[in-house]
Amino acid sequence: MTNRWPWRVRWSLRAKLFIAFMLLGLLVIVATTLLGSRLLQRSAVNDARISLQQMAGSLAAALAQPEYGVAPGSKVQASAISALPATTKLRESGATILVARANGRLIYTSRGAGRVGAVALRELVDEVLLTGHVRQSVVSEPFRQATVLAGAPISNGHTLVGAVVVGRSLHAVRAAEGVPGALLWRAALLTMVLSILLSLVLASSLARPVGEMVRATEEIRRGNLSRRVPVRGHDEMAVLARSFNSMAERLEQLLHDRRALLVGVSHELRTPLTPIQGFVQALADGLVPEDERHRTYAVIQGEVARLRRLIDDLFELSKLETRQxxxxxxxxxxxxxxxxxxxxxxxxxxxxxxxxxxxxxxxxxxxxxxxxxxxxxxxxxxxxxxxxxxxxxxxxxxxxxxxxxxxxxxxxxxxxxxxxxxxxxxxxxxxxxxxxxxxxxxxxxxxxxxxxxxxxxxxxxxxxxxxxxxxxxxxxxxxxxxxxxxxxx
Ligand SMILES: Nc1ncnc2c1ncn2[C@@H]1O[C@H](COP(=O)(O)OP(=O)(O)OP(=O)(O)O)[C@@H](O)[C@H]1O
Ligand SMILES: [Mg+2]
Incomplete structure (x- = not known):
């Protein structure tokens, strides 16, 4: 029979099992890693929100002092604001800082390394000024890193004099705090390699008994009826191996019986044939005296009857054995x-x-x-x-x-x-x-x-x-x- 699809690859059982195990393993690893990185990101956002809130609060407390010129009527001291340790630390960590007066006028802007949306920052400034409370938000746009924003009011006694808003892209948060995203993917890669190796071992161990059985069948087909397969463990493969061996044993026994039957039949047929042949030859050669002939015929008749009975018995036995x-x-x-x-x-x-x-x-x-x-x-x-x-x-x-x-x-x-x-x-x-x-x-x-x-x-x-x-x-x-x-x- 010709192969209709010459391009079709004939996968061995081992290859099929290996590919199935490997794909399954890779799928689980990728899904777990994705889920893990998502959870990590969420916890990073939370941490960033809390720490940013604290930083904005302490910056607002510092800026309440009159020397920074946030209160209306005083002169803005941008360089003093910039020199504040809190401001320096924030800038170094890639954060963007906005300081505004109560009337909304921006008196200090510092752009950090991260790309924080200016509109979002401005909106949060207005919100803090409007409510006079601490505010925070997370801005996430498609295909861009999420941005965490925190704002705090600057109060002089009980009067709201301005607002400070700090923003950091999550990328900057990660870079600064070492969120182990890369580690996660590295671990995933290692697990993938392990899963491929494990798939190879598993596929080989499962396919081995089948391979043994295929080779044994081929040997039996070629005539080596004494071939058996090893039985390992107690699973379905072991049951199959045991059945295979008992089938081979039965086959060997049947063949042995058939040979024995043939030997028996030919021997039993020869026993009466030898005297028949001898007596007929003697009669044909005229070697039997007239008065002996009657007895000779009787002997021949007896042997023929024995032959007949033997053939009838054999026929009956084979009909009984085949339930016919x-x-x-x-x-x-x-x-x-x-x-x-x-x-x-x-x-x-x-x-x-x-x-x-x-x-x-x-x-x-x-x-x-x-x-x-x-x-x-x-x-x-x-x-x-x-x-x-x-x-x-x-x-x-x-x-x-x-x-x-x-x-x-x-x-x-x-x-x-x-x-x-x-x-x-x-x-x-x-x-x-x-x-x-x-x-x-x-x-x-x-x-x-x-x-x-x-x-x-x-x-x-x-x-x-x-x-x-x-x-x-x-x-x-x-x-x-x-x-x-x-x-x-
Ligand atoms: N009652 C018995 N006492 C002693 N030996 C026996 C007895 N019955 C059977 N056997 C032995 O078992 C053998 C097989 O018996 P079986 O009836 O199958 O064959 P057979 O009598 O020799 O031949 P057939 O029955 O075909 O004419 C006999 O040849 C005999 O050796
Ligand atoms: Mg008998």
Whole structure:
């Protein structure tokens, strides 16, 4: 598939996470810094107002003295005003000072470094003269530094003789008092660098497990089924890693089972084919005497039948395993099932050397099953018991039940099964007795089929055994049949 947008950058997960974290971090830092500088400015304005008010007050008190010529009729002493320590200090700090007489005439003006609006200063002079009280204001114009103004009346006893107004731009206030605005932005810059580094670390640590999983998937796709990913911590990534590993394990197991099945099937198919081929060749070459021919045909027929049974069993097993087998569920008396299995075994055995008993408790009652399939299971269990129980032994078919469950057992007094073989008797092609060439030997599919049939009925099958004493194969089935019967044929 061609890329429709060649210009589009293919971001890695790490890059995406990094950019997201970084942008978020920068946004928070910029917003915090802006807010901080705004608060700082507000507090600076407040401080400037208070200190300016005090300065204007003390200047007004000093100017009340007659030697400065503020009172009407006296001569204005501008140089004396200028030499006052309060005036000098204010001028040095970049403030603008205005001194006016009560009639509004300006008698002293000093322009500081800061750009303070002349109109605003003049207005405050008039206001102080009009009210005779201390006044102050803050003038802020767009795109210009705010200006703080303070004015105080100059009184001679109880008579208002003039006014003094002091103004300072906030810029000058900041410069003079060292408001840490620049420090704030410097700190912000440092935090930004830290946030970028932190984003890088976070993005890498979050993207790492995903990267590991991508590499592991790729390796598994190439055939290395033993590849697993490390599980760290307990978060969702750990859960994902654990599921990934169990999936890989299952896949490996399935592949192993498939190989084992292929080996088993080819081995089991070869066993009857070898004698068939040999006997047919002998017949074709005319090597079998006339009186032996009948027996030879019978052997070939027996092996063909064995081959047929093997193929039928395999087909049935695969249908059961893939749940493609339909069950014809009926309510059947458990006692009937046990008797049918016993009767068939007696007919097949052609001998009565093994005692066969049915002990069905009335509590076993009726169970909802596919009777043909259950009969097949019980027949295999009884057949096995007969094969492994020497003459004089006993086989007992038992059953009991509760409201929800039916329990069945096939017990024998035969050879028993060694503990190491016990877990594997339900595996396909597993036979303890390796001499399969004996006619009586089975193909090892009976118990695998039995287990699948019991499972599709929603039940369980198991075995307990003791070498030399005998075995008990048991089945538990839900009385009402399997919960869902979506085993369609
Ligand atoms: N009652 C038993 N006593 C001792 N060994 C048993 C008994 N039942 C089963 N086994 C062992 O378990 C193996 C598997 O049994 P299973 O019924 O699956 O296969 P099979 O009887 O050999 O062949 P098939 O049933 O396909 O004809 C048997 O070959 C036997 O070795
Ligand atoms: Mg069997």
């Amino acid at each position: 087998m339909s069950l014809r569920l009926e309510d059947v008396a458990v006692a009937e099932l046990l008797h049918a299995a016993r009767d068939r075994a007696v007919v097949v055995a052609h001998s009565e050397s093994t005692r066969m008993e049915v002990a069905c408790d009335p509590s076993a009652g009726v169970v909802r099953v596919d009777p043909d399939r259950l009969f097949q299971v019980l027949s295999n269990l009884v057949g096995n018991a007969q094969r492994f129980t020497p003459p004089g032994g006993r086989i007992t078919l038992r059953a009991s039940g509760t409201d929800h469950q039916v329990h069945m057992e096939v017990e024998d007094t035969g050879s028993g099964i060694a503990p190491e073989d016990l877990p594997r008797v339900f595996d396909r092609f597993y036979t303890v007795d390796r001499s399969r060439s004996r006619p009586a030997a089975g193909t090892g599919l009976g118990l695998a089929l039995a287990r699948e049939i019991v499972h599709v009925h929603g039940g369980e099958i198991g075995v307990r055994s003791e070498v030399g004493r005998g075995s008990v194969f048991w089945i538990d089935l839900p009385r009402q049949g399997p919960e869902s019967t979506d085993t369609t044929g």
